[in-house]
Amino acid sequence: MLHFQRWKLILVAVVVTAGFIYALPNLFSKTSLEGVPSWLPHKQVNLGLDLQGGAHLLYQIDEKEMVEDWLKNIRGDVRDTLRKSRIGYSDLAQDVTKRTVSVNIRETADLDKAETELKKLAVPIGGDVFGGFSGNDLEVTREADNRIVLTVTDPGLAHRMTSAIQASIETIRRRVDAFGTTEPSIQREGRSRVLVQVPGITDVERLKNLIGETGKLEFKLVDPGADAAQASQTKQVPVGDVLVYSNDTPPIPYVLKDQVLVSGENLVDAQPGFDSRTGEPVVTFRFDSAGAKRFGKVTQENVGLPFAIVLDGKVISAPVIREPILGGTGQISGNFTVQQANDLAVLLRSGALPAKLTVIEERTVGASLGADSIESGKKAALVGLLLVMIFMLAAYGLFGLFACLALFVNIALIFAVLSLMGATLTLPGIAGIVLTIGIAVDANVLINERIREEIRSGKSPYAAVDAGYSRALITIIDSNVTTLIAVLVLFWLGSGPVRGFAVTLTVGILASMFTAVTVTRLMVATWLRWARPQAIPI
Amino acid sequence: MFRGIHFVPPDTKIDFVGLRAISWLVSAFLTVVPLILVATIGLNMGIDFQGGTLIEIKTKESPANLAEIRGKVSGLGLGEIQIQEFGAPDAVLIRIASQPNEQEQQQSIAKIKQALGDEVEYRRTEIVGPTISNELIASGTIAVVVALFGILVYVWFRFEWQFAVAAIASLIHDVTGTIGLYSLFQLEFNVSSIAAILTIIGYSLNDKVVIFDRIRENLRKYKRMPLVQLLDLSINETLARAVLTHVTTFLAMLPFLFFGGEAIFGFALAMCWGIVIGAYSSIFVASPLQLILGVRREAWSAAPAPAKGRGAAAARI
Numbered sequence: 001m002l003h004f005q006r007w008k009l010i011l012v013a014v015v016v017t018a019g020f021i022y023a024l025p026n027l028f029s030k031t032s033l034e035g036v037p038s039w040l041p042h043k044q045v046n047l048g049l050d051l052q053g054g055a056h057l058l059y060q061i062d063e064k065e066m067v068e069d070w071l072k073n074i075r076g077d078v079r080d081t082l083r084k085s086r087i088g089y090s091d092l093a094q095d096v097t098k099r100t101v102s103v104n105i106r107e108t109a110d111l112d113k114a115e116t117e118l119k120k121l122a123v124p125i126g127g128d129v130f131g132g133f134s135g136n137d138l139e140v141t142r143e144a145d146n147r148i149v150l151t152v153t154d155p156g157l158a159h160r161m162t163s164a165i166q167a168s169i170e171t172i173r174r175r176v177d178a179f180g181t182t183e184p185s186i187q188r189e190g191r192s193r194v195l196v197q198v199p200g201i202t203d204v205e206r207l208k209n210l211i212g213e214t215g216k217l218e219f220k221l222v223d224p225g226a227d228a229a230q231a232s233q234t235k236q237v238p239v240g241d242v243l244v245y246s247n248d249t250p251p252i253p254y255v256l257k258d259q260v261l262v263s264g265e266n267l268v269d270a271q272p273g274f275d276s277r278t279g280e281p282v283v284t285f286r287f288d289s290a291g292a293k294r295f296g297k298v299t300q301e302n303v304g305l306p307f308a309i310v311l312d313g314k315v316i317s318a319p320v321i322r323e324p325i326l327g328g329t330g331q332i333s334g335n336f337t338v339q340q341a342n343d344l345a346v347l348l349r350s351g352a353l354p355a356k357l358t359v360i361e362e363r364t365v366g367a368s369l370g371a372d373s374i375e376s377g378k379k380a381a382l383v384g385l386l387l388v389m390i391f392m393l394a395a396y397g398l399f400g401l402f403a404c405l406a407l408f409v410n411i412a413l414i415f416a417v418l419s420l421m422g423a424t425l426t427l428p429g430i431a432g433i434v435l436t437i438g439i440a441v442d443a444n445v446l447i448n449e450r451i452r453e454e455i456r457s458g459k460s461p462y463a464a465v466d467a468g469y470s471r472a473l474i475t476i477i478d479s480n481v482t483t484l485i486a487v488l489v490l491f492w493l494g495s496g497p498v499r500g501f502a503v504t505l506t507v508g509i510l511a512s513m514f515t516a517v518t519v520t521r522l523m524v525a526t527w528l529r530w531a532r533p534q535a536i537p538i
Numbered sequence: 539m540f541r542g543i544h545f546v547p548p549d550t551k552i553d554f555v556g557l558r559a560i561s562w563l564v565s566a567f568l569t570v571v572p573l574i575l576v577a578t579i580g581l582n583m584g585i586d587f588q589g590g591t592l593i594e595i596k597t598k599e600s601p602a603n604l605a606e607i608r609g610k611v612s613g614l615g616l617g618e619i620q621i622q623e624f625g626a627p628d629a630v631l632i633r634i635a636s637q638p639n640e641q642e643q644q645q646s647i648a649k650i651k652q653a654l655g656d657e658v659e660y661r662r663t664e665i666v667g668p669t670i671s672n673e674l675i676a677s678g679t680i681a682v683v684v685a686l687f688g689i690l691v692y693v694w695f696r697f698e699w700q701f702a703v704a705a706i707a708s709l710i711h712d713v714t715g716t717i718g719l720y721s722l723f724q725l726e727f728n729v730s731s732i733a734a735i736l737t738i739i740g741y742s743l744n745d746k747v748v749i750f751d752r753i754r755e756n757l758r759k760y761k762r763m764p765l766v767q768l769l770d771l772s773i774n775e776t777l778a779r780a781v782l783t784h785v786t787t788f789l790a791m792l793p794f795l796f797f798g799g800e801a802i803f804g805f806a807l808a809m810c811w812g813i814v815i816g817a818y819s820s821i822f823v824a825s826p827l828q829l830i831l832g833v834r835r836e837a838w839s840a841a842p843a844p845a846k847g848r849g850a851a852a853a854r855i
Contacts, residue, residue, distance in 0.1 A: 050801070058670065060669070204663070205648065205651075208644075358640045358641070358667075359640065359644055359665065359667070360640055360667040360669050360670050361665065361666050361667060361670045362644075362647075362663065362664065362665040362666075363662075363663075363664045363665075364662065364663045364664075365661070365662050366659065366660060366661040366662060368596075368659065368661065369594070369661040369662055372799065373799055373801060376797050376798050376799035376802075377798065377799075377802075379793070379797040380793040380794040380796070380797040380798040381793075383793035383797060384789065384790040384791065384792070384793045384794070385790070387789040387790065387792070387793070388786050388789055388790050391785060391786055391789055392786065393542075394542065394543050395542045395543060395545060395782055396542040397540035397541050397542040398540070399542070400542060427798075427799075427801060427802055428730055428733060428802065428805060431791075431794055431798070431802060431805060431806065431809070432737075434790045434791065434794070435737065435741070435787070435790065435791065435809070437786075437790050438741075438783070438786055438787030438790045438791070439741075439744070439787075441783065441786045441787070441790075442744070442779075442783040442786070442787070445779050445782045445783050445786070446748065446779055446783075449776075449778050449779040449782070452544075452548065452778075453548075453775070456548060474751065475747070475748050475751045475752075478696060478747045478750075478751055479743075479744040479745075479747040479748050479751075480744070481692065482689055482692055482693065482740070482743045482744060482747050483740035483741065483743065483744045484740075485685065485688040485689055485692055485740070486685045486688075486689065486736050486737070486739045486740030486743065487736070487737075487740055488688075489681050489684050489685040489688060489736060490681065490685075490733060490736045490737075492681075492684075493677045493678075493680060493681040493684070494677075494681070494729070494732075494733065498729055498730065498732070498733045501730075501733055501737075502733075505737070505740075537540065537541045537542075538541055538542060
């Protein structure tokens with residue numbers, strides 16, 4: 001056990017040196033690292049949100065609302081298809097729980113034709129990783145009494161959910177970027193969730209407001225013939241109209257024509273600005289050519305009448321059209337503060353979310369608490385390390401010193417691996433590192449106790465050390481593997497800080513096994529050859 | 539040259555297994571009392587498992603005026619609100635019960651902030667909705683069960699089923715004992731408590747495996763020694779290692795109790811306790827259980843099975 005082949009020696013030396021080099025950047029501040037040439041290691045361990053402050057927001061897409069919207073669209077498509085094909089129908093209905101739209105075809109003779117036409121509404125889904133065809137998003141079936149049922153399929157819903165999540169992530173990214181914070185992380189979690197992590201953010205409420213808005217912008221005409229106040233009381237509006245309230249307190253009711261003139265999809269830009277006459281904050285916007293054409297036509301036909309700008313079902317302003325707006329640009333004013341105008345511009349620029357997102361978990365840590373946690377974590381870890389080293393020196397003398405040196409190698413290796421992995425260090429993670437210090441010391445204790453036993457049984461120094469290492473090795477492997485099982489479960493099922501803890505613990509256990517069985521062994525072997533002791537001082 | 543202090547004398551002959559009449563009682567006490575505690579005073583479930591809102595603030599004046607804060611937030615109609623000092627006189631923790639739905643949960647935090655104004659510093663806010671808290675309960679339970687099962691299989695594979703069963707039984711003893719600690723001191727039981735429990739499981743098992751290893755070795759070495767004597771010998775032989783390792787790990791964890799800050803106090807306390815109870819159960823639960831379960835000697839005296847080739851080969855050195 002004590003003879004090292006040359007290549008093994010070189011390997012250990014390389015690993016240990018690399019460990020120190022890659023751990024080194026963690027001793028410097030971020031700013032001083034910027035001056036380091038790029039070929040030198042400069043990666044640091046990421047600090048978790050609990051240590052540097054920031055927001056952790058877990059959003060869930062409202063699946064029911066998404067299905068409802070989809071069914072509403074399908075219903076519209078069915079209506080259009082049947083009308084275009086001149087097929088008489090009745091009782092067009094949707095069922096959210098069953099995820100179906102069903103319709104009665106009046107003439108039995110039309111059934112075949114209707115089925116063929118409606119089947120054209122189904123879109124094939126672009127399969128899985130193997131590129132296979134996994135069916136259509138809609139299933140069209142015929143039931144009794146001339147009824148045709150369109151059902152949203154499971155793969156269809158999953159596919160739509162995936163695209164909704166992807167679109168949401170893009171939209172959220174554009175909105176979060178407006179805050180200019182470093183390294184926000186936005187990723188999918190599970191089937192219908194998006195996890196947003198923004199380190200270092202202070203105004204979490206504003207962030208939440210900005211992400212939480214759907215951002216659906218619509219331009220609609222105000223129905224000049226309807227009495228809004230009366231409609232608000234009776235809740236009754238003329239056919240084709242809708243009752244919408246403004247964002248003011250108390251809310252002002254408006255009766256609008258349901259038809260959407262132009263929507264946010266036609267926007268190409270939105271910027272905060274100031275009104276040239278009144279000086280109040282406004283948002284200026286620009287339509288694409290299709291939007292501009294349509295808006296121009298509508299404003300030409302309705303000069304002198306009011307129209308409403310509706311955001312997420314609320315009227316933000318309802319100006320009167322003074323002259324046709326033909327250039328495709330306009331501005332929205334609505335008693336905004338500068339920040340509100342700014343946020344609205346971000347919202348409009350980033351596009352609408354495909355569905356409403358709800359916060360189901362939120363954890364935010366202020367920067368000062370994070371800094372406090374780093375300080376207390378550091379202090380506790382250093383005191384712990386010191387106590388362990390004193391104890392090891394007291395218990396084993398020279399062999400304790402070997403163990404302490406190995407401990408430094410061990411800690412360097414942990415930081416090197418964590419930095420290279422880009423792993424995140426959390427407060428429990430610091431405790432995890434300290435715990436691995438205990439585990440690393442345990443390996444040395446096992447070896448040293450074994451050596452003591454072997455000496456007592458009358459072995460020569462060299463033979464005792466050799467036997468000590470080889471016998472303790474089995475125990476070290478067995479006991480560490482069992483610990484790893486528990487830790488891997490922690491990684492597999494945990495999230496956030498718990499996962500960070502599991503990663504540090506795993507890296508720590510592996511590093512401690514390496515240092516105990518190779519690094520200290522190498523130190524002891526070198527010492528034995530150099531000092532040729534008559535007795536082992538242990 | 540300094541040889542180091544031999545904290546544990548080399549040839550202890552403590553009759554650990556002989557103490558089993560007493561130790562069974564202690565172990566039973568350590569298992570049953572936590573169950574009674576959980577049934578009566580219960581666990582201080584954190585918002586991770588219960589849902590709800592948590593706000594940590596730092597006030598300008600020190601100590602914080604808890605009564606005034608209570609007065610400001612109690613009229614908001616948010617249901618049960620707990621207000622307590624948190625680690626420092628000017629740090630206050632406000633906990634609001636779970637609201638009927640996610641939207642109201644979001645509004646609860648805005649309401650609190652409105653009531654307290656900008657005079658206080660908001661150091662931490664956590665909102666856990668009902669969906670997530672239920673998931674966390676499920677995944678926490680699964681984690682502990684899966685870990686125990688994985689360990690059962692590994693120990694069974696590396697040793698014998700008796701060892702595996704003894705290990706699991708003593709780990710369950712450690713887990714209930716730790717949960718008892720959470721209940722007794724009403725420490726917040728949350729996701730990091732599950733992490734603590736799993737870490738204790740890993741650490742405690744590490745200790746058991748070291749003794750098991752020695753038992754296995756001695757079973758091969760002393761073919762005719764009575765089992766009681768053999769178990770005692772194995773425990774005594776590994777006693778020095780056990781004491782030294784537990785003391786170092788304990789020393790490493792201990793500063794977190796004093797300097798680690800309030801956020802990690804519960805975790806550190808559980809870990810410290812876990813080290814103690816794990817050390818106890820290795821000697822007084824896992825080893826005597828071998829006696830009841832009856833370790834088969836034939837398994838070790840026969841030619842080494844291929845699956846255990848490594849351990850057997852090494853033992854013949």
